[in-house]
Amino acid sequence: MTGDLVVLANPEAGRGRHKDLFPALLDRLAEAERPVRLLDARTREEAQAACHAAVxxxxxxxVAVGGDGTVHLALQAVAGTDVPFGAVPAGTGNDFAVETGVPSEPLAAAAAIADAVKAGRTRPxxxxxxxxxxGGQxxxxxxxxxxxxxxxxxxxNRMRWPRGPRRYDLAIxxxxxRLKPRRYVLRLDGEEQRIDAVLLAVGNCASYGGGIRIVPSADPTDGxxxxxxxxxxRTTLIKLKGKTYEGTHVDHPQVHTYRARTVEIEGEGITTYVDGERAYPLPVTITAVPGAVRLLT
Incomplete structure (x- = not known):
């Protein structure tokens, strides 16, 4: 493994609770005995461009130091390439890191990445x-x-008041x-069904939102x-909310699970979110890509 160890960091991730650890995290990464280069990016757009330019x-x-949003930005640059990727979980939600076996403590994760770089060790x-x-991807x-x-x-995201977590609570x-079922057209490996639903999630990993195991059977190594x-x-949805942290909501008779390599979703009035980030409005196509990233761990 040659070349610099390039770091995309968001010190304010997780409301800045790991901000004081940042110098120590860089020191741990430097134990890889490779030059460590911190990307200079003040906006999401700059971060995205800097990651692509580095690759x-x-x-x-x-290496992404932050939460799922920071990881998401970095993945856009390394996916489908031979450039290894490391995630240091330092955000509010660290679902990709946790679900792929990265140590949950940031310093331990940085040390594991440094050791993997020295050993030239990655896993798909x-x-x-x-x-x-x-056609955007x-x-x-x-x-x-x-x-x-x-x-x-x-x-x-449309609301301007209140600020902070209460805005999300009010949106819920x-x-x-206003809850009502929506009509979807769902194609699983080409097999079509038309369904009414209020819950619909497609997982490469099991959890989102900082440990909500919404797709508990998902495994990021099974293709x-x-x-x-x-x-x-409405009443059942509220009752199921608490069960999503354990993934037991899927035991409810009105909740169904499926597996497919390609998932197509059509529907009206829905904008999808991935890894907590705003993505594309429906219709969309989701394709599993085995071994798309080489993880340092």
Whole structure:
């Protein structure tokens, strides 16, 4: 493994709770005995461009220090390439890192990455490739939401008040009151079904949102995607919310699970979210890509 160890970092991830650890994290990464280069990026657009430029310029590896949003940006550059990738979980939600076996403690994760770089050790991990109606593509590592959670995210992002987590809580309340099933056309490896649902998620990994195991059977090394959908009423949805952290919501008779290599979703009025980031409006196609990223661990 040659070239610099390039780092994309978001010190403010997780509301800055690991900000003081940042110098120590860089020191741990330097134990890889490779030059460590911190990317200078103040916006998402700059971060995206810097990651792509680093990979195109011969980076030895790319490391994301932050939460799922930071990981998501970095994955767009390394997916489908031979450039190894490392994730240091330092955000509010660290689902991709946790679900792929990265140590949950940031310093331990950085030390594991440094050791893997020195040893030239990587392992293949699957990603999902998302294609929009206009042909645009992006990659995601954890979960795509196309049901109630996507609608909540979209409402929360439109709201200007209140600030902080309460805005998301208010968005949930509004959408619970307005809850109604939506009609989807779902194709699983080409097999079509028309369904009404309020829950719809497609997972490469099991969890999103900081440990919500919405697609508990998903495994990022098995080469397929897992789909969870459910058509439940308002009362049942509220009851199932607490069960999603254990993944036991899928035991409910109105919640169904499927597996496929390619998932196509059509529907009206839904903008999808992947790894917590706003993605494409429906219709979309999601494809499992085995071994799309080489993980340092």
């Amino acid at each position: 195109a310029g011969g980076a030895g590896a790319l 991990v699957d990603l999902a490739r998302l294609t929009g109606a206009d 992006m990659w995601y590592g954890a979960v795509l939401a196309a049901g109630f959670d996507a609608v909540v995210n979209e409402r929360a 309340l509004i959408e619970v009151v 397929v995607l897992d789909v969870v959908l459910g058509n439940v009423n």
